[in-house]
Amino acid sequence: MTVADGFLEATVRSATPLAFAALGELIAERSGVINIGLEGSIALGAFVALLATAAFGPATGLVAGGLAGAAIALVFATFVVTLRAQQVLAGTAVSLLGLGLAAALHRISMIGPDAVSQVVTIPVVTIPVFSQIPLVGPALFAQPLTTYALYLLFPTAWFFLYRTVGGVVVRATGENPEAAHASGHSPDAVRFGAVVVGGFFAGIGGATLVVAQVGTFSDGMSAGRGFIAIAIVALGRWHPGGVAVGALVFGAVSALQFLAQSLGWSVPYNLLLAFPYLLTLIAMAAFGGVQASPAALGRDGATRR
Amino acid sequence: MVFLAAIVTSACGGAKPDAGAEGTGLRVALLTPGPISDKAWNGGAYAGLERIRDSLSAKISHIQVKTPADFEENFRQYAAAGYSFVIGHGFEFQDAAARVAGEYPNTVFVTTGGETVRPNVAALSFAFDEPSYLAGMAAALASKTGVIAGIGGTELPPVKTSFAAYTAGAQFVRPDIRIIVTYVGNWDDMSAGREQALALARRGADVIFQNADAAGLGVFQAARDTKGLLVIGSNSNQNAVAPGLTLGSVVIDIPHAFLLVAREIASKSFAPRVIRLGTANDVVRWEPADVLATQIPAAAMARIDSVRGAMRAGTFTMPGAP
Numbered sequence: 001m002t003v004a005d006g007f008l009e010a011t012v013r014s015a016t017p018l019a020f021a022a023l024g025e026l027i028a029e030r031s032g033v034i035n036i037g038l039e040g041s042i043a044l045g046a047f048v049a050l051l052a053t054a055a056f057g058p059a060t061g062l063v064a065g066g067l068a069g070a071a072i073a074l075v076f077a078t079f080v081v082t083l084r085a086q087q088v089l090a091g092t093a094v095s096l097l098g099l100g101l102a103a104a105l106h107r108i109s110m111i112g113p114d115a116v117s118q119v120v121t122i123p124v125v126t127i128p129v130f131s132q133i134p135l136v137g138p139a140l141f142a143q144p145l146t147t148y149a150l151y152l153l154f155p156t157a158w159f160f161l162y163r164t165v166g167g168v169v170v171r172a173t174g175e176n177p178e179a180a181h182a183s184g185h186s187p188d189a190v191r192f193g194a195v196v197v198g199g200f201f202a203g204i205g206g207a208t209l210v211v212a213q214v215g216t217f218s219d220g221m222s223a224g225r226g227f228i229a230i231a232i233v234a235l236g237r238w239h240p241g242g243v244a245v246g247a248l249v250f251g252a253v254s255a256l257q258f259l260a261q262s263l264g265w266s267v268p269y270n271l272l273l274a275f276p277y278l279l280t281l282i283a284m285a286a287f288g289g290v291q292a293s294p295a296a297l298g299r300d301g302a303t304r305r
Numbered sequence: 306m307v308f309l310a311a312i313v314t315s316a317c318g319g320a321k322p323d324a325g326a327e328g329t330g331l332r333v334a335l336l337t338p339g340p341i342s343d344k345a346w347n348g349g350a351y352a353g354l355e356r357i358r359d360s361l362s363a364k365i366s367h368i369q370v371k372t373p374a375d376f377e378e379n380f381r382q383y384a385a386a387g388y389s390f391v392i393g394h395g396f397e398f399q400d401a402a403a404r405v406a407g408e409y410p411n412t413v414f415v416t417t418g419g420e421t422v423r424p425n426v427a428a429l430s431f432a433f434d435e436p437s438y439l440a441g442m443a444a445a446l447a448s449k450t451g452v453i454a455g456i457g458g459t460e461l462p463p464v465k466t467s468f469a470a471y472t473a474g475a476q477f478v479r480p481d482i483r484i485i486v487t488y489v490g491n492w493d494d495m496s497a498g499r500e501q502a503l504a505l506a507r508r509g510a511d512v513i514f515q516n517a518d519a520a521g522l523g524v525f526q527a528a529r530d531t532k533g534l535l536v537i538g539s540n541s542n543q544n545a546v547a548p549g550l551t552l553g554s555v556v557i558d559i560p561h562a563f564l565l566v567a568r569e570i571a572s573k574s575f576a577p578r579v580i581r582l583g584t585a586n587d588v589v590r591w592e593p594a595d596v597l598a599t600q601i602p603a604a605a606m607a608r609i610d611s612v613r614g615a616m617r618a619g620t621f622t623m624p625g626a627p
Contacts, residue, residue: 220494
């Protein structure tokens with residue numbers, strides 16, 4: 001039993017930052033923009049969260065991390081939406097910008113006697129009754145508040161996308177920007193907004209690494225989570241429910257890797273690390289990932305032809 | 306990213322422009338494979354660079370590099386810019402140093418780790434296994450569960466050697482001890498380092514020797530979050546990273562080693578060789594924290610000290626050593 005408990009708890013912990021980032025990517029992609037620069041939002045979000053948490057506490061830290069992520073996404077949106085740069089190229093550049101900016105600012109912030117290197121992480125909040133559910137109880141209901149926020153955010157994202165006018169406009173922009181334009185909505189404005197909001201969530205994802213997990217910052221601590229988030233959105237077939245499951249799958253594979261090594265299994269850890277990507281490829285091939293994606297994904301949002 | 310790092314370094318590294326009366330005109334560059342904020346391997350190297358600057362009034366520059374192509378490119382850049390001493394901080398810089406050295410005979414390339422020697426290439430070799438053995442003894446003696454662990458970044462040969470010595474030391478004092486060695490898969494992901502430590506704690510491990518640089522900071526965080534979990538630090542003295550939760554550190558006095566070579570270069574007495582540094586000259590040492598004495602009896606402490614004495618005297622033979 002303890003093996004299963006530890007594994008499931010690690011799954012949810014590992015999935016939390018991924019789920020925030022993937023939620024952000026989902027919103028951007030439903031509007032038709034692939035934000036490959038997400039990694040930059042996560043990295044800067046993590047760094048800013050450290051400073052803001054040290055100065056004002058973890059709640060401000062999380063929000064500030066989100067805003068930093070949004071700021072990076074704003075740069076991306078300016079290039080891609082306003083200046084019509086190619087999405088993949090701009091995304092790669094912005095990813096490097098965020099990583100480099102976080103590393104450079106961190107280095108500057110380390111100088112001097114008041115340099116912040118460690119903050120106290122937020123505690124695990126155990127929810128009575130629910131946490132007693134066999135097997136999944138402790139995994140789902142003995143987590144930091146940031147994880148519980150996701151339990152509200154995913155249904156909210158679903159409600160927004162499928163049950164509100166705003167959501168319809170976002171989806172329409174992702175499927176057919178010309179039609180969205182014809183019905184009186186600016187595809188550019190919608191995409192700009194979706195990308196920035198997506199960057200905000202990615203920034204919070206980075207902030208949770210600091211605020212809820214390790215309490216400090218180091219260059220490269222985002223460790224490719226922005227790219228994993230993009231894979232999660234594809235694995236989840238551009239649907240909030242699917243994305244939530246996808247985040248848990250990737251979390252589970254990380255947790256399995258930790259578990260396997262701690263049990264002394266003789267499986268090469270590198271192989272386990274590659275497993276989720278393999279899964280994404282299989283999912284894309286088996287379920288027709290291309291058909292499931294928004295029709296105008298990655299395409300210029302210009303309405304003139 | 307690399308450019309930004311370089312700009313920032315030159316901004317803070319050039320704080321002491323005047324060479325002073327003792328100015329040697331020495332220009333020293335450092336390439337690290339990871340961020341100097343790791344309070345360990347890379348942080349120690351930067352402290353070493355600063356020591357050279359302060360002791361020899363040298364001009365310094367640092368850059369963080371990622372891939373073998375970066376290693377070679379930055380070696381060339383610094384050599385072409387007239388740097389007299391360029392350090393590749395790790396075993397993995399050997400090949401790049403050997404490739405570029407012939408073209409820049411006026412620059413000395415030194416790798417921290419490795420065995421590669423050329424007319425202007427030397428390697429610093431640290432007997433990291435000796436204090437790792439002592440750390441294994443301490444871990445086994447302090448463990449209440451009989452399970453101890455190691456967390457590395459990736460399976461580099463020096464890391465594996467260190468864990469083998471840690472295992473041997475633990476088994477020397479406690480033949481029935483269980484030792485679990487794991488790897489994060491990289492040196493940066495602190496969250497993964499923490500998760501690996503938490504998974505090991507679930508398996509009963511109550512002492513973890515971390516050798517994962519920045520990712521290892523996550524191991525200290527796991528100890529803050531888990532009652533009864535203790536950490537052994539590595540490369541730099543990490544006893545202050547999580548006071549009360551750190552048994553000790555396997556320390557390489559990197560600044561001491563760097564300064565040693567820098568002095569040779571400054572005085573033109575440099576000779577290419579593998580510069581072997583270990584317990585005997587105190588460059589590599591086991592640095593127990595105060596916590597250790599509260600965890601194990603005085604007799605056990607004395608046991609560790611006696612083995613350390615044998616290492617200092619050169620009478621200790623590592624089990625399995627050729």
